[in-house]
Amino acid sequence: MSKKGFFIAVEGINGSGKTSVLKAIQSDLESLSIPYIITEEPRGTDVGLALWNILHSYKVSARTEALIMSASRSDHIEKVVVPAMDAGKHVISDRHAASTFVFQKSDLNFEQWMKLTEYATNKLEPSRVYILDIDPVIAAQRSTARNGISDKFEELDLTFQYTARDRYLLLAKKSDIYKVINAALEPENVAKIILNDLLNILGVTKNS
Numbered sequence: 001m002s003k004k005g006f007f008i009a010v011e012g013i014n015g016s017g018k019t020s021v022l023k024a025i026q027s028d029l030e031s032l033s034i035p036y037i038i039t040e041e042p043r044g045t046d047v048g049l050a051l052w053n054i055l056h057s058y059k060v061s062a063r064t065e066a067l068i069m070s071a072s073r074s075d076h077i078e079k080v081v082v083p084a085m086d087a088g089k090h091v092i093s094d095r096h097a098a099s100t101f102v103f104q105k106s107d108l109n110f111e112q113w114m115k116l117t118e119y120a121t122n123k124l125e126p127s128r129v130y131i132l133d134i135d136p137v138i139a140a141q142r143s144t145a146r147n148g149i150s151d152k153f154e155e156l157d158l159t160f161q162y163t164a165r166d167r168y169l170l171l172a173k174k175s176d177i178y179k180v181i182n183a184a185l186e187p188e189n190v191a192k193i194i195l196n197d198l199l200n201i202l203g204v205t206k207n208s
């Protein structure tokens with residue numbers, strides 16, 4: 001029987017460098033012939049995209065938002081993550097369940113979030129979640145430089161982003177699957193730290 005792939009997630013506030021680091025490690029994964037896919041939440045499936053559009057069309061409570069994000073997660077797990085893992089590919093997701101704990105937070109405590117996540121993911125937990133940790137002021141400067149514009153979820157004020165950072169760090173204390181990465185480092189160094197840890201998890205030795 002072929003070996004199942006690993007499931008990995010990358011998290012962090014907007015502008016923390018998730019997309020950049022994923023781009024940076026791709027060539028290493030390819031040169032090492034590691035089978036992988038990179039995917040994303042909440043827009044990783046057609047259903048996820050449709051739900052994202054709903055969130056941008058209607059005003060809903062944080063509770064409803066958490067359920068919609070969880071529905072999107074469930075579809076992503078069923079249609080993208082599990083099939084790829086079953087095919088022996090490692091799945092690296094740009095955002096996953098931690099984002100719901102951090103952003104749809106009005107009355108979502110850790111225990112409620114765990115139950116919601118277990119149901120949405122059918123108890124599939126990532127082997128590792130990298131939390132790119134950075135001062136929200138620096139992240140906001142990066143995002144503005146990148147886009148010039150921001151979308152509904154990026155228009156969150158700085159206080160919210162500081163709370164989001166704290167929520168990530170709170171989550172990191174709950175389990176060893178979380179690894180907090182200093183995302184203020186140079187992009188090459190952030191990528192190197194993540195790649196080395198990832199290869200270790202995958203049991204791959206780099207000959208250089």
Ligand SMILES: Nc1ncnc2c1ncn2[C@@H]1O[C@H](COP(=O)(O)OP(=O)(O)O)[C@@H](O)[C@H]1O
Pocket residue numbers: 012013014015016017018019020021142143145146183184185186187188190
């Ligand atoms: N370590 C870094 N140092 C400086 N700038 C960075 C770093 N990582 C990413 N950036 C820049 O910050 C902006 C946001 O990065 P991005 O990867 O799109 O973040 P995210 O996907 O987390 O929103 C981009 O313009 C990117 O080039």
Ligand SMILES: Cc1cn([C@H]2C[C@H](O)[C@@H](COP(=O)(O)OP(=O)(O)O)O2)c(=O)[nH]c1=O
Pocket residue numbers: 013014015018019041042069095096097098099100101103104153154
């Ligand atoms: C997965 C997920 C994302 N989000 C938000 C966080 C982001 O602001 C947005 C995704 O937008 P995106 O443009 O992908 O932002 P980023 O580059 O920072 O990942 O969705 C939630 O609020 N809850 C969730 O469960």
